[in-house]
Amino acid sequence: MKNNKKLKKETVATLKQTPKRTSPKIFLNCSRKHSSNSKEQQRCKCKKTYEKVPVEDVRNLLHLSLLGDQVSQNLRWCTVKHSSRIAKVLLLIIHGLNSSCYRKNKDCFKKLCKAVSLETKVAFNSSRDIASVLFSNVPESEKPAIVSIKPDDSSNTGRLTYLVSKKKMLQMNYPKNDDEGIVSTNYANDLLTDSSPLFALDCEMCKTEDGLELTKVCLIDETGSSVLCTLVKPRNPIVNYLTLYSGITCEDLSAVETRLEDVQQAVIHLLPPDAILVGQSIENDLWALRMYHPFCIDTSDMFTQSGHRVKLADLASFYLSRNIQNDEMGHDPYEDALAALDLCKLKLRMGSNLPKYSRRNLISGDESQKLELSKSNNKVETISYTSLFESLKNSEKSCAVVDVRRILRRFENVAVDQIECINDSETVKKTLGAIRRHEFVCAQFHGLHTLLQGNYLSVDNLRVSLEIMQG
Secondary structure, eight states, X not given: OHHHHHHHHHHHHHHHHSOOOOOOEEEEOBSSOSOSOHHHHHHOOSOOBOSEEEHHHHHHHHHHHHHGGGOOOOOSSEEEESGGGOOOEEEEXXXXXXXXXXXXXXXXXXXXXXXXXXOOEEEOOOSSOHHHHHTSOOOTTOOOOOOOOOSOSSOOOOGGGGSXXXXXXXXXXXXXXXXXXXXXXXXXXXXXXXXXXXEEEEEEEEEETXXXXXXXXXXXXXXXXXXXXXXXXXXXXXXXXXXXXXXXXXXXXXXXXXXXXHHHHHHHHHSOTTOEEEETTHHHHHHHHTEEOSOEEEGGGSSOTTOOOOOXXXXXXXXXXXXXXXXXXXXXXXXXHHHHHHHHHHHHHHGGGXXXXXXXXTTTOHHHHHHHHHHHTTOOOOOOSHHHHHHHHHTTOOEEEEEOHHHHGGGTTSSSEEEEOSSHHHHHHHHHHXXXXXXXXXXXXXXXXXXXXXXXXXXXXXXXXXXXXXX
């Protein structure tokens, strides 16, 4: 018995003498520039972290985590300690899940929350897909920072430049926050920046005994993906379905139970506080929704010096070479919302380089040729997927991509283990197996995004879908 106690004491003494292995850690930095001294930054107690970081900064963190001391990247928004001791990195990209949805449904991600000790919002404003940005080269001259969007070299204009002013909102009779029956979004003035996300909105209406009322709404995000598209049944008796314009018939609404109040709550839930709504004469859509939102871009007068409003179909034909609103069955709200979004993004990207709208040249094609030439000079550079994976190969680190076949085709010429899946459930199983064999695994989940395409999910149904994904 005494020998056992003596052995126990010696073991404890040995353990105390053994140096503890320091684990790698990530800390969010303070956004206030107290000092350039990194120690003073770490001692800061105000806890004012960055509201958003660009996805390029996440890419830099990915490079630093995987390559450690080989990368000379100074991350402004976070500090990584002992990065060389990071053994494995697992990157999960869940399409259709934004930060707002994640924060409101955290209890659906119990396993993920246990593994994640810090979180922050990511600003993604690019015509490229997120994977191409994350896996592209990190320029030597690049310094991680929140990037303001500049459409071209000649004009320092961004998204905020094209917002409808308060004065014009009054002139054009936009819904006001204190108007009777108007519901407000959860907007936040202090979060609005040139990196705030765009959402395009289009509504269809019918005529009831009480006037024009909403019958269909479509809301799409900056990538063109539908986040809300649903029919709405008015409470008042319908006297004219306006099928020629709305495309809605009596049969379409016969089994619909969704009401205006349901759609209002859905829009409030889906829009982040700094969302910028884009639309054609968007005040009409806001009146149809009976909603107030102060951050709007109106595409109808965005392309004329005089502020004269132009029809969406004419703008789409002139700038996008796209024919819309020519269906005898009425307008398609998704088609209209997408056209408005693409027009807005084109204006933001090209700015003053974009030729002025001219109805005289709408048919002649002179301006269209000029536009095509301008577009060819502003093409987005093709992104190479090989940079990060080649660096890992040179460091003798193995990596894998777990995804569906159409995505894996992009990695055919890349030194990476391609693991094909057919759904999210299989992706989870194969990802768990891959992380045991590889130092880096990237897995993308598409199920939630596919489920949301063209559908409105109630909060309860959304939570069920998230829990299933969590497994």
